[in-house]
Amino acid sequence: MTASLSIIxxxxxxxxxxxxxxxNLEIEAGEYVALLGxxxxxxxxxxxxxxxxxxxxxxxxxxxxEDMTYVRPAKRPTTTMFQDYALFxxxxxxDNVSFGPRMAGIPSRERYRLADEKLDLVGLKADGSKRPHExxxxxxxxxxxxxxxxxxxxxxxxxxxxxxxxxxxxxAMQDELKDIQSQLGTTFVHVTHDQEEAMAIADRxxxxxxxxxxxxGVPSRVYREPATLFTADFMGEMNHIGLRIENSKxxxxxxxxxxxxxxxxAGKLCFRPEALRIDGQGHFLGEARLQDVTFFGTYTRxxxxxxxxxxxxxxxxxPPTHILKTGTVFKIHVENNAFCYFPDNIEN
Amino acid sequence: MRRTFSWFYLAIAFGFIYLPxxxxxxxxxxxxxxxxxxxxxxxxxWYGEILSDRDxxxxxxxxxxxxxxxxxxxxxxxxxxxxxxxxxxLPGSAFIRALLVxxxxxxxLIVGLGLLIVLTNTGVGLSLITASIGHVVINLPLAFAIIYxxxxxxxxxxxxxxxxxxxxxxxxxxxVTAPMLSPAIAAAFFLSITLSWDEFIIAFLLTRFDITLPxxxxxxxxxxxxxxxxxxxxxxxxxxxxVLLLLEFTVLRRQK
Amino acid sequence: MNSDNVKWGxxxxxxxxIWTIAFFIVPFAVMVAMSxxxxxxxxxxxGFHLDNYEELATRAYLKRAVLVSLxxxxxxxxxxxxxxxxxxxxxxxxxxxxxxxxxxxxxILPFWTSYVVRSYAWLLVLAREGLINQALLEFGIISDPLTxxxxxxxxVTGFVHFFVMLLTLTIxxxxxxxxxxxxxxxxxxxxxxxxxxxxxxxxxxxxxxxxGAFLTFVLCIGDYVTPQILxxxxxxxxxxxxxxxxGRRADFPLASALALVMMGxxxxxxxxxxxxxxxxRV
Numbered sequence: 001m002t003a004s005l006s007i008i009x010x011x012x013x014x015x016x017x018x019x020x021x022x023x024n025l026e027i028e029a030g031e032y033v034a035l036l037g038x039x040x041x042x043x044x045x046x047x048x049x050x051x052x053x054x055x056x057x058x059x060x061x062x063x064x065x066e067d068m069t070y071v072r073p074a075k076r077p078t079t080t081m082f083q084d085y086a087l088f089x090x091x092x093x094x095d096n097v098s099f100g101p102r103m104a105g106i107p108s109r110e111r112y113r114l115a116d117e118k119l120d121l122v123g124l125k126a127d128g129s130k131r132p133h134e135x136x137x138x139x140x141x142x143x144x145x146x147x148x149x150x151x152x153x154x155x156x157x158x159x160x161x162x163x164x165x166x167x168x169x170x171x172a173m174q175d176e177l178k179d180i181q182s183q184l185g186t187t188f189v190h191v192t193h194d195q196e197e198a199m200a201i202a203d204r205x206x207x208x209x210x211x212x213x214x215x216x217g218v219p220s221r222v223y224r225e226p227a228t229l230f231t232a233d234f235m236g237e238m239n240h241i242g243l244r245i246e247n248s249k250x251x252x253x254x255x256x257x258x259x260x261x262x263x264x265x266a267g268k269l270c271f272r273p274e275a276l277r278i279d280g281q282g283h284f285l286g287e288a289r290l291q292d293v294t295f296f297g298t299y300t301r302x303x304x305x306x307x308x309x310x311x312x313x314x315x316x317x318x319p320p321t322h323i324l325k326t327g328t329v330f331k332i333h334v335e336n337n338a339f340c341y342f343p344d345n346i347e348n
Numbered sequence: 349m350r351r352t353f354s355w356f357y358l359a360i361a362f363g364f365i366y367l368p369x370x371x372x373x374x375x376x377x378x379x380x381x382x383x384x385x386x387x388x389x390x391x392x393x394w395y396g397e398i399l400s401d402r403d404x405x406x407x408x409x410x411x412x413x414x415x416x417x418x419x420x421x422x423x424x425x426x427x428x429x430x431x432x433x434x435x436x437x438l439p440g441s442a443f444i445r446a447l448l449v450x451x452x453x454x455x456x457l458i459v460g461l462g463l464l465i466v467l468t469n470t471g472v473g474l475s476l477i478t479a480s481i482g483h484v485v486i487n488l489p490l491a492f493a494i495i496y497x498x499x500x501x502x503x504x505x506x507x508x509x510x511x512x513x514x515x516x517x518x519x520x521x522x523x524v525t526a527p528m529l530s531p532a533i534a535a536a537f538f539l540s541i542t543l544s545w546d547e548f549i550i551a552f553l554l555t556r557f558d559i560t561l562p563x564x565x566x567x568x569x570x571x572x573x574x575x576x577x578x579x580x581x582x583x584x585x586x587x588x589x590x591v592l593l594l595l596e597f598t599v600l601r602r603q604k
Numbered sequence: 605m606n607s608d609n610v611k612w613g614x615x616x617x618x619x620x621x622i623w624t625i626a627f628f629i630v631p632f633a634v635m636v637a638m639s640x641x642x643x644x645x646x647x648x649x650x651g652f653h654l655d656n657y658e659e660l661a662t663r664a665y666l667k668r669a670v671l672v673s674l675x676x677x678x679x680x681x682x683x684x685x686x687x688x689x690x691x692x693x694x695x696x697x698x699x700x701x702x703x704x705x706x707x708x709x710x711x712i713l714p715f716w717t718s719y720v721v722r723s724y725a726w727l728l729v730l731a732r733e734g735l736i737n738q739a740l741l742e743f744g745i746i747s748d749p750l751t752x753x754x755x756x757x758x759x760v761t762g763f764v765h766f767f768v769m770l771l772t773l774t775i776x777x778x779x780x781x782x783x784x785x786x787x788x789x790x791x792x793x794x795x796x797x798x799x800x801x802x803x804x805x806x807x808x809x810x811x812x813x814x815x816g817a818f819l820t821f822v823l824c825i826g827d828y829v830t831p832q833i834l835x836x837x838x839x840x841x842x843x844x845x846x847x848x849x850x851g852r853r854a855d856f857p858l859a860s861a862l863a864l865v866m867m868g869x870x871x872x873x874x875x876x877x878x879x880x881x882x883x884x885r886v
Contacts, residue, residue: 079793365768371728426620444621482627485623
């Protein structure tokens, strides 16, 4: 069971606080979409509106092709997986998972069969008669998933489902969620503040900030070619270089450069730490002195200070086998096509 | 539909809850001699009467004495007992705790009865002091429980730091422990005073000549319904409400 | 923890211990002993006599007092819970969040009238010349005033008034402790408000209700004031009979025996509540 989602001109106020500011988004049936952003950006509010727990101030929600803006949660073809799972502590796992079907009036034999089927899907078939408090955090999360899927929703809404799990478990669950979603084909909308999680699981990422959508796209595009400065910084570490362009001459803290075709004005030139090279390949930027080096397992993080403008710090992710001496001056290059430019205006 | 039922039920419930209080306050302003309809008035004469009634004012004073006196003792004993049990490893501490809390499991009547038996058999006279003793018995467990529950690890570390900096035991308790626990101590004190102030049966059994306000009200009841009783009740109610609202809008607001 | 200065520890604890033992444990023990004593006219003989308990088991009016206390207490407990739960639920779920504390406070404000005065106030309302009768007469609903005061009805009403306020407070606290997501999850899975309440909210608040019921039972069965003011003299509760024994006859032994029987009933109620809670908790 699956359906598309249309969010049309959605805005929501809490008193005088504008939590959602004219959100427009189309989600295809069967897509796995991540709503990504910092606390307070509105992603959870948006999820609540999609789930029917909040009636939006203005705007429209369409599920499939039907207007469901004001339909109650019970009648909506969506189910929500809550951050604290909200498993009913006084019921067994089987009773928890079969709760939805029970409310729909399905007789006990049939709904227990359904429940066992869903528990099997998440790998907990043998534990049907246990109570939630007997399970670990990761297991409870799976039961919550099974319970949400038992009503066979067209859209599954997940509110930071993996937040309470440790790193290893989180990675495992990300894979599982992806598998289950592709198996079922249901549309998943997954709220998270972790950009790595979003990139790992989503078909498309929706980056949100202060009630607005900053960027929408596939993970690789949003990471490499972010649409806004906020998105650039949120998706990972980013180097910034201030730019001033006059009469098509480009002035940076590294001196004059004229390779870029940019309009007059001021802005920020950005590139990722992994795009910075000290082996002579790519576009030459200037010289910088190595400040410090830290080993991070899969890469070496190096911080450089420009020799011309020592306040300008650049961060590089170099191959982990590099052995570098602090204080040495290096020639800094940046991979071609790795630059993003964001003009200074009110938007940024 | 469900919504209107809720408000309807709320209204009925509030009506039921405030019916006696409403009648009480209304007929305290009664002109005539009976605190029942029809209502003639308003008149303040009954308030004047009770405020000039020696028995009433002295009973009020006695209630205050007993309440404050017994609360000070109960909270002090409770505080030290909580401190001793929380900071020192004593053999059978679980048993001691159970013992200290035991009076809570028994009805006030039984507490009063037991003390009455002992006092009559040992020939000790009944007085405000004996009533206070009874009130300490019922308030000590509460004070102990409230303060004990508030003694956490962070308090212990602060005490350790104080000792480390050279304070002796007395200084630690006076300058560090007690101030840190002041919310719990204040709560225990407030609760103790409230319970003692309104307590009837123990005060009734264990006083003779000097009595507390609830006992005075009781003996006035013997003479039948009178608006003077309404006046006393209204005064007590209004004072309690005023204190409560004061607390709500100052202390509790600040904690938010 | 300071295990080396144990003497200090004892020093702190001893005063409270002495007080509790001297003024609670010892009197209680004396009372127990007194219940086994024998009173002949004016002379009291200590020892192990079962006369008092025999009297309790045989004398009609004593047996009736136990029955009356039990009936009233159970009625009050049941009615108070049934009336308080919806009130607590309405305040917790229907009243806007910013007003909840105020509404709750207003609902329990009459708590702060003196306990004696409150029972007296009900007498005012229920008396033959009282508020209710006057109103009913005024509107022509009845032609003769009803006897509402000095009846079991009055006693139960007086108790229910007190306990509804107490239970509203405790049940409200209980309801608020529940994660709001339980309700949302149930609704999300298709439950209507009634189903949500029946299958999720109520079972989860049951432990709180059992505790509240036990508290009500204990306070109600041991109360002297309300039945004495509102109940009239036709049927007496245990506390009233105890006071009669003390007052007119100075019969401490019988009074003690009665007190112990009352304690026994409270203990049974405690065991029942504890067992219920243990079953529910799994």
